[in-house]
Amino acid sequence: MIDTTVKLPGIHMKNPIMPASGCFGFGKEFSQFYDLSLLGAIIIKASTGERRFGNQTPRVAETSSGMLNAIGLQNPGVDGVIADELPFLYPYKTPIIANVAGSTLEEYSLVAEKLSKSGVHALEINISCPNVKEGGVQFGTDPELAYEVTKQVKKVSSLPVYIKLSPNVTDIVGLAKAVEKAGADGLSMINTLTGMRIDPHTRKPIIANQTGGLSGPAIKPVAIRMIHQVYQEVDLPIIGMGGIETTDDIVEYLLAGASAVAIGSANFKNPNICKELIHELPETLQKFGFNSVKEAVGGAHH
Amino acid sequence: MIDTTVKLPGIHMKNPIMPASGCFGFGKEFSQFYDLSLLGAIIIKASTGERRFGNQTPRVAETSSGMLNAIGLQNPGVDGVIADELPFLYPYKTPIIANVAGSTLEEYSLVAEKLSKSGVHALEINISCPNVKEGGVQFGTDPELAYEVTKQVKKVSSLPVYIKLSPNVTDIVGLAKAVEKAGADGLSMINTLTGMRIDPHTRKPIIANQTGGLSGPAIKPVAIRMIHQVYQEVDLPIIGMGGIETTDDIVEYLLAGASAVAIGSANFKNPNICKELIHELPETLQKFGFNSVKEAVGGAHH
Amino acid sequence: MLREWMTIVTHQQIAHQTYLLELQGEIAGLVDNPGQFVHLQISEQYFLRRPVSIADVSPIKGTITLLYKVMGEGTEALTKKGAGEKIDVVGPGGKGFPMDEINSKKALLIGGGIGIPPLYYLAKELTAKGIEVVSVLGFRSENDLFYLEEFKSLGEVHITTNDGSVGTQGFVTDALPALDTIETYFTCGPTVMLKNVKEKLDGIPGYISIEERMGCGIGACFACVLETPGGCGKGYVKVCSDGPVFRPEEVIL
Amino acid sequence: MLREWMTIVTHQQIAHQTYLLELQGEIAGLVDNPGQFVHLQISEQYFLRRPVSIADVSPIKGTITLLYKVMGEGTEALTKKGAGEKIDVVGPGGKGFPMDEINSKKALLIGGGIGIPPLYYLAKELTAKGIEVVSVLGFRSENDLFYLEEFKSLGEVHITTNDGSVGTQGFVTDALPALDTIETYFTCGPTVMLKNVKEKLDGIPGYISIEERMGCGIGACFACVLETPGGCGKGYVKVCSDGPVFRPEEVIL
Numbered sequence A, B: 001m002i003d004t005t006v007k008l009p010g011i012h013m014k015n016p017i018m019p020a021s022g023c024f025g026f027g028k029e030f031s032q033f034y035d036l037s038l039l040g041a042i043i044i045k046a047s048t049g050e051r052r053f054g055n056q057t058p059r060v061a062e063t064s065s066g067m068l069n070a071i072g073l074q075n076p077g078v079d080g081v082i083a084d085e086l087p088f089l090y091p092y093k094t095p096i097i098a099n100v101a102g103s104t105l106e107e108y109s110l111v112a113e114k115l116s117k118s119g120v121h122a123l124e125i126n127i128s129c130p131n132v133k134e135g136g137v138q139f140g141t142d143p144e145l146a147y148e149v150t151k152q153v154k155k156v157s158s159l160p161v162y163i164k165l166s167p168n169v170t171d172i173v174g175l176a177k178a179v180e181k182a183g184a185d186g187l188s189m190i191n192t193l194t195g196m197r198i199d200p201h202t203r204k205p206i207i208a209n210q211t212g213g214l215s216g217p218a219i220k221p222v223a224i225r226m227i228h229q230v231y232q233e234v235d236l237p238i239i240g241m242g243g244i245e246t247t248d249d250i251v252e253y254l255l256a257g258a259s260a261v262a263i264g265s266a267n268f269k270n271p272n273i274c275k276e277l278i279h280e281l282p283e284t285l286q287k288f289g290f291n292s293v294k295e296a297v298g299g300a301h302h
Numbered sequence C, D: 001m002l003r004e005w006m007t008i009v010t011h012q013q014i015a016h017q018t019y020l021l022e023l024q025g026e027i028a029g030l031v032d033n034p035g036q037f038v039h040l041q042i043s044e045q046y047f048l049r050r051p052v053s054i055a056d057v058s059p060i061k062g063t064i065t066l067l068y069k070v071m072g073e074g075t076e077a078l079t080k081k082g083a084g085e086k087i088d089v090v091g092p093g094g095k096g097f098p099m100d101e102i103n104s105k106k107a108l109l110i111g112g113g114i115g116i117p118p119l120y121y122l123a124k125e126l127t128a129k130g131i132e133v134v135s136v137l138g139f140r141s142e143n144d145l146f147y148l149e150e151f152k153s154l155g156e157v158h159i160t161t162n163d164g165s166v167g168t169q170g171f172v173t174d175a176l177p178a179l180d181t182i183e184t185y186f187t188c189g190p191t192v193m194l195k196n197v198k199e200k201l202d203g204i205p206g207y208i209s210i211e212e213r214m215g216c217g218i219g220a221c222f223a224c225v226l227e228t229p230g231g232c233g234k235g236y237v238k239v240c241s242d243g244p245v246f247r248p249e250e251v252i253l
């Protein structure tokens, strides 16, 4: 028997596999495809203080082995999420991680505080959303601001706090250390790389917002590199993500130093992907000589 | 007749297409496949002050829509390049851009000075090589060091100087502005993104150097985004590169703001790629309604 | 909704750059209404799925028919697949035209280019309900014409082409029939056409089917949203799951 | 060297996970020596080409034969291609065994796993020159055996398997024949095997063929370098263009 359980601050998981924020809505649509109780955990779409419509369309574009998105944090606002979206998820036997976004320190605090009392199991603080004009980005690229937002959120929240880091930085380790010092309980790595595609027919960026976040297998080597670097320097558990499509990918993430993984845009290619990966993981771990998920974590560093 | 000529500081080109540094050696091998005089220009492999063996092997790994490399600046040293490699290229009717690398300011100056007198037409300063332990990286990520190295090189060189920027930075525009202020004549964008792959069988990074530079179509959206950003803020011609495989890609680069383009790892997939793209470009420009390359440059900004 | 590997039963070119693709699988049994679509994974090389309308359903054969035009790399690659091969499909997606609530004597169907396919299945279902159907179909040129006979067998058909090579030269809005007896209209095509149709047919109850770039195709990613007038409802709708069919007054085009 | 789309003439499984691929094209006419390789583009999905040795050449048919083992995703995908299909090939790469400079009475060929294929064409060329050939071939297990009859038709053959299911249990170095009459040896296989062979056969003139991960495969990218002892020559050699065949004393393994 392969032990796939993972215990992270606030989230005790049957397996290390969860959908990534923004790629799974609030779960409802995917519940048509399989029982969400199978999931190790579930990370829901970002909540902000007020409801947001987000960016103009087109909001997505295809790239080689990936896609760009600029949804722009569309969401019904934290109160709407708590009232209308979370109740659907509570009956499932799956820990819920709520993703928190904002444009100001106050907004982060407000959203975190409200979600802390909502019944979710942990918070993921999105200090790295590249698709909104103000806020978001700077919090994720300036270690002092990242420290500050972590500190504030920790102050108002009794739940474990995972900080979601942006890859669009010179020094990912510096960012990770800053949020560790501020008391973060874990890290989520990575958010999307900022990219653009231009349509030669229209001569304009395909995405209405011009730039979008690059996700998918294209970014996996960047994510693996960053997780490998941060694992060596920072003592926090890492939820790894970026281009995961196979259980071999998952093992690669574990070896780099992730304790669990999130599946993002692959859910669009195959709505059953999380279920299928959960099913296959034990066999893959065994194939590579592991008896448990824990055994594999950080394996590339020994 | 579609006008494909491009005039950039130091390099008057028949067409905007040149092989990228490190992906074409010093030209000899590719001359088996076609006449190098067809090329708009040719960027040769990096030269350093002394000869370097480079990193241990494996030095390359495959990724989704791309590859990692960590060659580690293997080269015969600037004197060896001038004595043994450049003479082969002189007979071709193609401007030569020499790529300059180093670990110290002094090394950059020395190499640039020697190459300036060698008969090449321009210098490309590689302040962004992610695969060498010392130097290289910091010059490309710290605007002050980038300023300094540009200043020094300009001092010793009578040739136009193109600074090759690294994408592994928070603020690409800040870097570009710094080297503009220091007197750079042009920019090359982008070098590789730092990445890693781990082999689940061996549980170790595939590349002996652990990390490597990610190239190929996977990084194209990042390159397009950065060129689009820099074009708006900086008044220097840009040689664009990153994942180019088709003439549609080239038009995308021109529209983003590149005045010419370099083809890197695609030379490995298809050794005839530069020749084929040069052949197809006029038709593609016409298809999208352009009469010349110049007309397309920066077209996404109008 | 399902994800399954459907079997290609027929795949043939039927007009300039236009193909008919007949697929067999369980999804065929799940189609509720005309106007729904399937989301095709062309191959591993194309990251996003491609939405294509269901143009017909054969409950007996257990197949759906798609009619698609080569518009870019993905659809170009799709043409290479042969009968007998399998293709990865998610569907049926969206809500389609709400057949239950439609109760007219005469319906006007207005389709432009790749907006025409879903109207065929719609026309079949409407006539089956005893509703008279008049179709206005707009093509680029004579070579692009497809399914003309099929539409004609179901009712009156008016054709427009951009270059005037057949039918009326111009756009669908240049060849509208007398509107006095029309009780409902149904339209599908490029957004600019939908806008014109909506304006010209203002006052007549209608349904419009909208195209938008999609991520998930199932309502989870918010790639395909449209704003609603005055922020009605949630302030937005999702084309893939709330649509692709809407009442013209429900959305801002 | 050329880049061309070669036609698949034959493609069949010949042992456990082992396939024979016969390709027709101009490249077949350009092969100079055994030990050269071709660089295959499996499909658009795999960014790097895969180096595979030329295991035989038929000048009459204008074909080359490759023998390959499924080792990962690329070779797995390769097995799906059928006769009649085209495949994108660059080659012939490298220098191979320098047939002109070889002048012995008896040669020992030592091959392990996927190092065996180039030795077949070598054995043919050696015997054609009147040189007696003794082969030691190492496989994982009985199911992996291939080309045994072909080698036997050219000379004495010794077999080893890791599990002892046929021949000597162990590695090729456990089944070496008497070495006193051997004037030259030729070996190809995993680096660890090459090291052992080099050590055991120290003193006998030899040629070793080396595998290394490649970028360009034509000598331009410096992905595949090996250091030379004491920095001889340029201090390095490139496996793809200076090799893959070297004298054991030329390189540091």
Ligand SMILES: Cc1cc2nc3c(=O)[nH]c(=O)nc-3n(C[C@H](O)[C@H](O)[C@H](O)COP(=O)(O)OP(=O)(O)OC[C@H]3O[C@@H](n4cnc5c(N)ncnc54)[C@H](O)[C@@H]3O)c2cc1C
Binding pocket: A061, A062, C037, C048, C049, C050, C051, C052, C053, C054, C067, C068, C069, C070, C071, C072, C073, C074, C075, C076, C114, C115, C117, C118, C210, C211, C212, C213, C214, C244
């Ligand atoms: C609900 C719906 C139903 C459709 N039904 C049909 C149909 O029955 N027949 C038909 O021929 N076409 C139909 N289309 C349009 C079809 O999806 C596009 O033509 C197709 O996606 C183009 O793919 P490509 O790879 O050839 O083009 P590319 O331009 O290379 O595609 C790049 C990306 O843009 C997206 N994209 C491009 N054009 C469109 C578009 N018009 N709508 C949505 N996404 C687009 C693609 O899906 C892909 O993600 C429908 C679109 C929608 C939204």
Ligand SMILES: Cc1cc2nc3c(=O)[nH]c(=O)nc-3n(C[C@H](O)[C@H](O)[C@H](O)COP(=O)(O)OP(=O)(O)OC[C@H]3O[C@@H](n4cnc5c(N)ncnc54)[C@H](O)[C@@H]3O)c2cc1C
Binding pocket: B061, B062, D037, D048, D049, D050, D051, D052, D053, D054, D067, D068, D069, D070, D071, D072, D073, D074, D075, D076, D114, D115, D117, D118, D210, D211, D212, D213, D214, D244
């Ligand atoms: C000169 C030379 C000749 C060869 N001749 C043969 C032959 O005749 N028959 C045969 O079966 N195999 C041969 N090989 C090995 C063959 O190239 C690899 O088995 C193959 O590349 C594996 O590809 P994959 O996609 O299945 O494996 P993956 O591991 O998925 O490949 C990933 C990457 O690693 C590279 N790689 C993996 N293993 C090797 C290896 N051993 N050597 C070089 N690159 C590797 C691949 O080319 C690819 O770029 C030869 C290798 C070299 C260098």
Ligand SMILES: Cc1cc2nc3c(=O)[nH]c(=O)nc-3n(C[C@H](O)[C@H](O)[C@H](O)COP(=O)(O)O)c2cc1C
Binding pocket: A020, A021, A022, A023, A045, A046, A069, A071, A073, A099, A126, A129, A164, A190, A191, A192, A214, A215, A216, A217, A219, A241, A242, A243, A244, A262, A263, A264, A265, A266, C215, C221
């Ligand atoms: C359409 C889309 C929407 C996303 N929305 C969010 C979000 O709201 N909050 C967030 O933290 N990350 C968001 N992300 C980023 C993903 O959670 C994930 O970090 C990223 O996509 C990399 O993983 P992948 O390559 O598996 O998709 C979004 C990604 C996509 C593709």
Ligand SMILES: Cc1cc2nc3c(=O)[nH]c(=O)nc-3n(C[C@H](O)[C@H](O)[C@H](O)COP(=O)(O)O)c2cc1C
Binding pocket: B020, B021, B022, B023, B045, B046, B069, B071, B073, B099, B126, B129, B164, B190, B191, B192, B214, B215, B216, B217, B219, B241, B242, B243, B244, B262, B263, B264, B265, B266, D215, D221
């Ligand atoms: C094998 C390899 C070696 C490279 N060596 C150099 C180098 O010596 N100097 C340099 O400035 N860039 C070097 N590069 C980076 C390329 O010039 C180019 O910037 C990068 O690969 C992106 O382009 P591509 O995606 O078309 O390959 C190298 C790239 C590769 C793949």
Ligand code: FES
Binding pocket: C213, C214, C215, C216, C217, C218, C219, C220, C221, C222, C223, C224, C225, C238, C239, C240, C241
């Ligand atoms: S495409 Fe994802 S919500 Fe419509």
Ligand code: FES
Binding pocket: D213, D214, D215, D216, D217, D218, D219, D220, D221, D222, D223, D224, D225, D238, D239, D240, D241
């Ligand atoms: S693989 Fe490029 S030099 Fe050998």
